[in-house]
Amino acid sequence: MHLYGGTVAQAARSVGDEAFINAAERRFTKVFGLAPSTQEVHSWRRSWPALTSILHIAGLDDLHLLLEYSLPATGERIDALVLGRDADGCLCAVAIELKQWTRAQLSTARPGMVRVRERVVQHPARQVGGYVHYLQQWVSRADFPLTARGTVVLHDAPADLVAALRAPAARGPAAAYPVLGRDDLTAQPSPQALAQRLGCAELSPTGRDDIERFLHVEHRPSAALLERAGEVIEGRDAFTLIGDQDLARQEVLHAVDAARERGTKNIVVVTGGPGTGKTVIACRLLGDLCRQPNGNPRLLSPSGTLTRQLRRTVGEDFRGLIATFLDKIPAHITDDSVILLDEAHRARTYPDHQQGAFPVILGKLLDRAAVTVLFLDERQIVRPTEGLTLDQLRQHAQRSGYSFAHIDLVSQFRCNGSRAYQQWVDHLFRPQGTAPVWEGTDYDLAVAPNPERLEHWIAEHIHAGRTARMTAGYCWPWDSPTTPPLLPEVEIPWDGPNGPQTWARPWNSRADDPVIDHPDIPARPFWATDTGGHDQIGCIYTAQGMEYAYNAVIMGGDLVRVGDQWVAHPEESRDSQLRDLPPHRYLQYALNTYRVLATRGTRGTRFYSTDDRTQDFLHTLTAPHNG
Numbered sequence: 001m002h003l004y005g006g007t008v009a010q011a012a013r014s015v016g017d018e019a020f021i022n023a024a025e026r027r028f029t030k031v032f033g034l035a036p037s038t039q040e041v042h043s044w045r046r047s048w049p050a051l052t053s054i055l056h057i058a059g060l061d062d063l064h065l066l067l068e069y070s071l072p073a074t075g076e077r078i079d080a081l082v083l084g085r086d087a088d089g090c091l092c093a094v095a096i097e098l099k100q101w102t103r104a105q106l107s108t109a110r111p112g113m114v115r116v117r118e119r120v121v122q123h124p125a126r127q128v129g130g131y132v133h134y135l136q137q138w139v140s141r142a143d144f145p146l147t148a149r150g151t152v153v154l155h156d157a158p159a160d161l162v163a164a165l166r167a168p169a170a171r172g173p174a175a176a177y178p179v180l181g182r183d184d185l186t187a188q189p190s191p192q193a194l195a196q197r198l199g200c201a202e203l204s205p206t207g208r209d210d211i212e213r214f215l216h217v218e219h220r221p222s223a224a225l226l227e228r229a230g231e232v233i234e235g236r237d238a239f240t241l242i243g244d245q246d247l248a249r250q251e252v253l254h255a256v257d258a259a260r261e262r263g264t265k266n267i268v269v270v271t272g273g274p275g276t277g278k279t280v281i282a283c284r285l286l287g288d289l290c291r292q293p294n295g296n297p298r299l300l301s302p303s304g305t306l307t308r309q310l311r312r313t314v315g316e317d318f319r320g321l322i323a324t325f326l327d328k329i330p331a332h333i334t335d336d337s338v339i340l341l342d343e344a345h346r347a348r349t350y351p352d353h354q355q356g357a358f359p360v361i362l363g364k365l366l367d368r369a370a371v372t373v374l375f376l377d378e379r380q381i382v383r384p385t386e387g388l389t390l391d392q393l394r395q396h397a398q399r400s401g402y403s404f405a406h407i408d409l410v411s412q413f414r415c416n417g418s419r420a421y422q423q424w425v426d427h428l429f430r431p432q433g434t435a436p437v438w439e440g441t442d443y444d445l446a447v448a449p450n451p452e453r454l455e456h457w458i459a460e461h462i463h464a465g466r467t468a469r470m471t472a473g474y475c476w477p478w479d480s481p482t483t484p485p486l487l488p489e490v491e492i493p494w495d496g497p498n499g500p501q502t503w504a505r506p507w508n509s510r511a512d513d514p515v516i517d518h519p520d521i522p523a524r525p526f527w528a529t530d531t532g533g534h535d536q537i538g539c540i541y542t543a544q545g546m547e548y549a550y551n552a553v554i555m556g557g558d559l560v561r562v563g564d565q566w567v568a569h570p571e572e573s574r575d576s577q578l579r580d581l582p583p584h585r586y587l588q589y590a591l592n593t594y595r596v597l598a599t600r601g602t603r604g605t606r607f608y609s610t611d612d613r614t615q616d617f618l619h620t621l622t623a624p625h626n627g
Contacts, residue, residue, distance in 0.1 A: 007065065011067070012052035046100050054155065054194070057187045059191040059192070066080065081096070082203070086203060092149065093148050094151060095149070095151070097150070097153065100154075101156065103161065106516075127152075132177070137320075146217075151178050151180060152180060154181045228317075245280060251407050252285055252407070271375075275602075279306070279375070282373070289338050295338070299342065301341070302343055304324045305525040305546070306342065338372075343380070345388055346386045347388050362388070378390065380595075382596065384589070425599055445606075455503070466549045469533060470554065471553055472554035475556025476507075481510075486521065508537065509521050511523050553608070562613065573590075
């Protein structure tokens with residue numbers, strides 16, 4: 001998909017007209033399913049005329065130009081793609097990243113990131129390098145021989161900014177991608193020299209048939225990419241399987257082989273509570289599938305946090321194989337694809353995704369792939385806009401005529417391997433369930449008497465080099481800006497030794513990417529793992545799917561213990577999708593939320609409730625271990 005295609009000369013005659021920009025806005029909405037931002041449209045007005053002028057000066061009028069070309073497997077778009085035939089007669093695609101920057105801030109601590117005004121973005125040479133890598137690894141060369149190059153065009157950038165951007169690029173993998181500023185974008189000493197700097201010097205025009213073949217060529221991971229991904233995953237200790245986990249892996253692989261032999265579609269559901277290894281199994285399966293011939297696997301998750309963490313672990317080179325699944329089906333899922341959907345209980349099911357008995361988008365994904373493996377824990381459904389059950393999937397398979405298999409994980413690998421603690425938590429967070437008094441010795445469980453002690457407990461573990469985090473129910477405002485400083489919005493009054501006190505800490509950052517000026521404030525996807533995360537409070541949407549050694553859970557006024565049952569107070573919630581629910585509906589989401597938060601710690605957990613009755617109740621269950 002792309003916004004515009006034509007020769008450079010044709011584009012140069014049109015891009016400066018407001019009617020062309022208006023038409024591009026309409027086409028963008030039609031092609032990509034949402035309207036372009038004001039900032040995007042502004043950049044088109046500035047950069048498209050500048051680019052076509054530069055290409056014209058370089059004598060490249062007859063080459064083909066695509067604007068806003070989409071890379072299907074990633075959801076990313078290349079600003080401009082120049083197409084022509086290279087000296088060997090192969091089609092060559094030159095990816096051009098356009099920027100209007102005149103100033104930017106770089107940090108030696110984060111050479112891959114650049115701050116421009118209030119935004120922190122990827123270094124443009126790394127960005128264009130990712131595009132080139134995609135074109136090399138996802139466009140089938142067997143079907144369509146293609147070479148790829150990349151260039152950064154900063155048409156307004158002065159020499160000092162260009163020099164600063166070239167320095168970190170020269171030391172890393174982005175060294176192959178030139179960064180050009182306004183002084184480089186002139187016909188000096190000749191138009192041919194400018195074309196050389198742009199990476200287009202020897203390119204000749206290509207025919208319309210070649211352009212059409214390129215636009216319709218199949219995008220799927222190359223055998224080399226899959227083999228490399230399989231080797232990387234197999235070599236990661238974090239993805240080592242034990243006991244039931246390896247059994248589940250073998251059962252899934254057997255189901256995949258059976259589906260391929262019969263030529264039938266297959267749904268496999270792997271269920272298990274927190275810490276039973278669902279994500280680890282999914283990752284190992286991805287590695288297995290990548291090493292199989294003619295594979296076309298994907299590892300998907302509705303959680304952007306989990307997706308970002310997995311990409312970091314495995315490597316950004318494989319980001320097309322690991323993607324976030326929300327309201328679009330990844331490109332080029334075919335009838336030979338195996339889909340691994342982790343945290344399937346978080347798949348969107350709200351009205352525009354569920355019209356009848358089953359979520360529409362998920363149903364289309366299941367219809368398209370050969371085998372879909374869904375990793376599921378129904379008691380981790382925490383919003384009315386999500387929620388997928390084992391029964392729903394079984395019924396859908398029956399209606400659709402698909403094979404169905406269910407694998408249930410029992411062994412506990414997170415909470416210090418303590419099945420007793422997992423069962424204790426499962427009993428505790430039931431509407432009328434009362435957990436027994438905790439008598440286990442294989443997990444560090446207690447109730448903190450006040451928030452200050454809770455924080456001291458976390459700090460002690462951090463100072464000892466252990467991972468530890470604090471989380472809370474979503475019962476406090478969250479209005480901090482996306483950039484620091486963060487506001488201390490989680491405020492808890494308590495009676496201290498010298499009278500009433502107020503303890504306050506900020507929520508985790510709302511930003512998806514790190515801020516250069518604040519290296520100790522992790523971006524939201526990395527709050528659970530990066531330095532400084534212990535100084536902020538995580539919520540359910542940040543913590544779900546993550547783990548750390550020691551875990552502090554602050555229970556707010558939305559869930560309190562009254563007598564022998566839990567009582568929900570949705571009016572205490574600050575979640576706009578939950579606070580207007582009736583109490584009986586809110587109750588299960590609140591119980592699921594605190595169950596998830598209570599199972600993030602691999603070695604120990606401390607509870608604290610802002611409600612006195614609930615605090616007393618928790619004390620009675622953990623009394624031998626308090627103090």
